[in-house]
Amino acid sequence: MNDSVITVENLVKTYGQIRAVDGLDLAVNAGEVFGFLGPNGAGKTTTIRILTMLTRPTSGKVLMNGFDMLARPIEVKRGFGVVQQHMSLDRELTAWECMELHARLHHIPGGERKSRIEELLDYVELTAEARRKVQDLSGGMKRRLQIARALVHRPKVLFLDEPTVGLDAQSRRRLWELIRRMNQDGATVFLTTHYIEEAEGLCNRVGVIDRGKLIALGSPLDLRMNLGLVTVQTMTNGKVSYSFFPDMESATGHIRSLGPDTKTIAVRPSNLEDVFVEITGRKVEEES
Amino acid sequence: MRPLADIYSVWWADLRMLRHLWFRFLVTSLVSPALYLVAFGYGLGRGTTVEGTKYLEFVIPGIIALTAMNTSFSSAGMKLNVDRLFYRSFDEMLMAPVGSVSLVIGKSVIGVVRGLVICAIFVVIGLALSSMSITPLFVLTLLVASFLFAFMGVLAAMMTRSHQDMATFTAVLLTPMTFLGGTFFALSQVPDWLKALLYIFPLTHASLCLRAEALGKDFPWVSFAGLVLFTLFFFCLSVRAVRRASI
Numbered sequence: 001m002n003d004s005v006i007t008v009e010n011l012v013k014t015y016g017q018i019r020a021v022d023g024l025d026l027a028v029n030a031g032e033v034f035g036f037l038g039p040n041g042a043g044k045t046t047t048i049r050i051l052t053m054l055t056r057p058t059s060g061k062v063l064m065n066g067f068d069m070l071a072r073p074i075e076v077k078r079g080f081g082v083v084q085q086h087m088s089l090d091r092e093l094t095a096w097e098c099m100e101l102h103a104r105l106h107h108i109p110g111g112e113r114k115s116r117i118e119e120l121l122d123y124v125e126l127t128a129e130a131r132r133k134v135q136d137l138s139g140g141m142k143r144r145l146q147i148a149r150a151l152v153h154r155p156k157v158l159f160l161d162e163p164t165v166g167l168d169a170q171s172r173r174r175l176w177e178l179i180r181r182m183n184q185d186g187a188t189v190f191l192t193t194h195y196i197e198e199a200e201g202l203c204n205r206v207g208v209i210d211r212g213k214l215i216a217l218g219s220p221l222d223l224r225m226n227l228g229l230v231t232v233q234t235m236t237n238g239k240v241s242y243s244f245f246p247d248m249e250s251a252t253g254h255i256r257s258l259g260p261d262t263k264t265i266a267v268r269p270s271n272l273e274d275v276f277v278e279i280t281g282r283k284v285e286e287e288s
Numbered sequence: 289m290r291p292l293a294d295i296y297s298v299w300w301a302d303l304r305m306l307r308h309l310w311f312r313f314l315v316t317s318l319v320s321p322a323l324y325l326v327a328f329g330y331g332l333g334r335g336t337t338v339e340g341t342k343y344l345e346f347v348i349p350g351i352i353a354l355t356a357m358n359t360s361f362s363s364a365g366m367k368l369n370v371d372r373l374f375y376r377s378f379d380e381m382l383m384a385p386v387g388s389v390s391l392v393i394g395k396s397v398i399g400v401v402r403g404l405v406i407c408a409i410f411v412v413i414g415l416a417l418s419s420m421s422i423t424p425l426f427v428l429t430l431l432v433a434s435f436l437f438a439f440m441g442v443l444a445a446m447m448t449r450s451h452q453d454m455a456t457f458t459a460v461l462l463t464p465m466t467f468l469g470g471t472f473f474a475l476s477q478v479p480d481w482l483k484a485l486l487y488i489f490p491l492t493h494a495s496l497c498l499r500a501e502a503l504g505k506d507f508p509w510v511s512f513a514g515l516v517l518f519t520l521f522f523f524c525l526s527v528r529a530v531r532r533a534s535i
Contacts, residue, residue: 052383053535073535077385088376092305101304104297105384107290133308149380 003030004063005157005188006051011060013046013212020046021057022212030156033179033189035203035220037272039280043212044192051190052082052159065156078106081150085162085192087142091135095126095145098134099152106153120148124178140171147178151187158182160191164198176202196273206272210280223275231274233266234258244270244278294386298394302367306398313363317406321355325413328472338474341503345418349502350471352410353433353494356403357469360434361462364399365441369454372445372533382534392442392526399438404430420502425512429501432515433494439522440490446529470495490518 006028013021021043028034038044049055051062053073062069065079089098099117108116121127124144129137137145143163150158160179164172172195179202183189193199199206200220208216216223228244230251235241245251248267255264306313325348333343372378381391407430414420444457469491475483486492493511500507 054379054382054533056535069535074385074387077383080383082380082383084376084379086376088379090301090305090371090377091375092308093301097301097304101297101301102380102384104300105294105381105386107293107385 004028005030005065006190007061007063008047008051009061009063011047011050011062012058013043013050013055014058019212021050021060024060024209024212024214026207026214026217028157028188028190029205030188031183031186032204033183033191033202035199035206036190036192036209037194037199037206037276038209042210042280044209047209048159048161048192052080053077078153079155080157080159081153081155082159083143083146083150083161083163085165087139087146089134089142089146089149092133094131094133095121095137095141096130098145099149102149103152108153116152120151123151124148140167140174143167143171143175144178147175147182151182156186156188158187158189160189162192162194164193164195172198196271196276200272208276208279216275216279220272223272224270227270227275227278229270231266231268231270232264233268234262234264236262240265242274242277244274291387291390294390295394295397298381298386298391299397302395302398303401305367306402313402314406317355317359317363317402318409320358321351321406321410324351324354324471325410329417339476342418345420345503346474346499347472348410348414348418348420349499350495352407352414352430352502353491353498354466354469354471355410356407356430356433356494357437357462357465357491359406360399360403360437361441361444361458362399363402363441364396364438365443365445366454367398368395368442368445369448369451373449373451382530388527388530388534391530392439392523395442396435396438396526399441400431400434403434403438407434414502421504423501425507426498426501429494429497429512429515432512432519433490433498436490436494436515436519436522439519439526442526443522443529446526446533465489465491468492470499487514490515493518 004027006026008024008026011021011024012019024047036044046055050057053069053076064076067075067079069076093101096117099120100113103113103117121130124147126141126144126148129141134142134145164175167175176198179189191203203220205217205219206223207214228246230245230248232243232245232251232254233240234243243254245254251267255267258264329344329347333347336343338346368378411422444454448454448457468486469489470486471491475486478486493514496508496511497515
C-alpha cells in the first residue's frame with residue numbers, strides 16, 4: 001500500500017520567465033485515490049500534462065511504476081491510463097471502435113482485444129451502446145466510455161482530470177461508484193477535481209498546489225484537523241469571516257465571546273473547501 | 289515497439305472513419321479537380337497547344353499532380369489539425385506507447401490513400417480523354433508526391449495553433465503552388481528568373497515528372513530526386529514536430 005507508483009522530484013516547468021511548476025516534490029502510493037487540487041494558474045494543469053507525457057519538463061525527475069519518464073517513455077506510457085477533462089473521443093467512430101483503437105495502440109493481441117472490450121463496456125454499462133457513434137451518446141455515456149477506454153490496457157495508474165465536470169448529479173454519483181470500484185480492483189487513481197465533496201468522498205490523500213509548489217498534503221481528515229474540525233462563520237459590519245476550532249466546545253466558547261456587532265451565521269464541521277480557501281486564499285470553484 | 293503494427297493502428301482509426309464517410313469524401317475531393325479540368329482543359333485551353341501537345345493532354349497530368357497535393361495535404365492535415373486542437377483526440381495517440389515515426393507515417397497514410405484514390409479516378413478520366421500513358425515511374429512519382437504532401441499536411445497540422453493558421457498555411461503555400469506549380473502552363477513560357485523561383489515548389493517537380501511520363505517524354509530525374517528530397521525533408525520536420533508535442 002505504501003510503495004510509490006508516482007514519484008516526482010524537484011519538477012520544474014518554465015515558460016519564459018514564468019515558473020508554472022516550481023520544484024514540485026510528490027509521491028503517490030500504490031492503491032490510493034490521490035486528489036490533486038489547486039486554484040487557476042497554480043500549475044495543476046501543467047503538472048498533469050507532464051505526468052501524462054504531453055509536456056516535457058524543464059528539469060526534475062518523474063518515476064512512474066519504477067520507470068524514468070524521460071529515459072523510458074514507452075514503458076511509462078504502457079503503465080497509465082488517462083481520462084481527460086475534455087471529451088477526447090473520435091466523434092465519427094462507434095463506442096466499440098474507440099475501444100478497439102485504444103487496444104490496438106496499446107498492443108493488445110487480437111484474440112484478447114474482443115473479450116476485454118466486451119468486459120469493459122459491460123463494466124461501465126455501455127454494452128447496448130457499443131455500435132452507436134460517439135457523437136450520438138450522452139455526456140455521461142461519453143465520460144464512461146472514456147473511462148472504459150482508459151482501462152483497456154489495464155493500467156496501474158489512472159489519471160482522472162475533472163472526470164465529473166459537466167455531468168448531472170445522477171451521472172456524477174454513478175461515476176463516483178465506478179471510480180471506487182476501479183480503485184478496489186487495484187488501480188491507483190490520480191484525480192483532479194473542483195468538486196469538494198468529490199475530493200472528500202473519494203480521496204485517501206489530497207495534495208494542494210499553488211504557485212507551482214505543493215503547499216499541503218495529507219488525508220482530508222488530517223488537513224481538516226490541522227485547520228480545525230469546526231468552522232464558525234460570522235459577520236461583522238457586513239464582512240464575513242471564518243474561524244476554525246478543534247472541537248465544538250472551543251467553538252461555542254468563541255461564539256460567547258463575540259461582541260454585539262458580530263453575528264454568527266453558521267457553526268458547522270469544516271471541510272476541504274475551508275482548507276483550500278485558508279491556504280490558497282481562493283475558492284475551489286474559481287479554479288476552473 | 290512494433291513500428292509496422294503501430295503505423296497500421298494509427299491508420300486504422302482514419303480508415304474506419306473513411307468507411308463511415310466515404311461518399312462525402314469522394315464528392316468533396318472530386319469537385320475541384322473536375323472544375324479545373326472543365327475550366328482549363330475545355331474552356332480556356334480548347335484548341336491550343338503547349339510545347340507541341342494539345343492543351344487537354346498537357347493539363348491532365350498537371351491536374352493529377354495538383355489533386356495529389358490537395359487531397360493528400362488536406363486529408364492528412366485538416367483532420368489531424370481538428371483532432372489535435374478541437375477534439376484533442378490526438379492526445380490519446382501521443383499518450384500511447386507509439387513512436388513518433390509510426391505516428392507521422394500512420395497519420396500520413398490516410399492522406400496518401402485518399403490522394404491516390406482520387407488521382408486514380410482522374411487517371412481513368414485522363415486515359416479516356418487523352419492519349420496519356422501510365423508507367424511504373426508515373427505511379428511511383430504519384431506515390432512519392434502523395435507522401436510528400438501528406439507529410440506537409442501533418443507538419444502544418446502539428447505546427448499551427450489554430451484552424452485559422454491552417455487556412456493561412458493553405459493560402460500562403462498551397463494556393464501559389466496550385467497556380468504556379470507547373471499545372472496549367474509550361475515552365476518554358478515564363479522568364480528564367482521566375483522559372484528558377486518556381487522550382488522551389490514541390491508541385492512543380494511532381495507536375496514535370498508526371499507529365500513527362502504521361503506524354504512519353506524524357507523523365508526528369510533531377511526533379512524526381514528533388515521530390516524525394518522534399519519528401520524526406522517534410523518527413524523529418526513532421527517527426528520533429530510530433531516529438532516536440534509529447535515526451
